[in-house]
Amino acid sequence: MALYKYSHYLTSSTDPRFDPTHQPAAVVAHSGIYKCQGCGREAACKTGDALPPESDHQHTLAQGAALWRLIVAAT
Numbered sequence: 001m002a003l004y005k006y007s008h009y010l011t012s013s014t015d016p017r018f019d020p021t022h023q024p025a026a027v028v029a030h031s032g033i034y035k036c037q038g039c040g041r042e043a044a045c046k047t048g049d050a051l052p053p054e055s056d057h058q059h060t061l062a063q064g065a066a067l068w069r070l071i072v073a074a075t
Helices: none
Strands: 032-036 042-045 068-073
Touching: none
Parallel strands: none
Antiparallel strands: 032 042, 032 068
């Protein structure tokens, strides 16, 4: 889980860019921290970077597919 110490550096948002999930190795449109929805692993990516590929980490059947979601956007 992404951690922070000083809450005044973060702002809550209803921006729709946080809503979709992304496939492994997809190129990201927004810089920030992405979280795997199955296992909770996080990856920092900048615009134009690819998310970690599916071969980067394995999931159990219970965890389901590796799908990534933007959880903290960098401005």
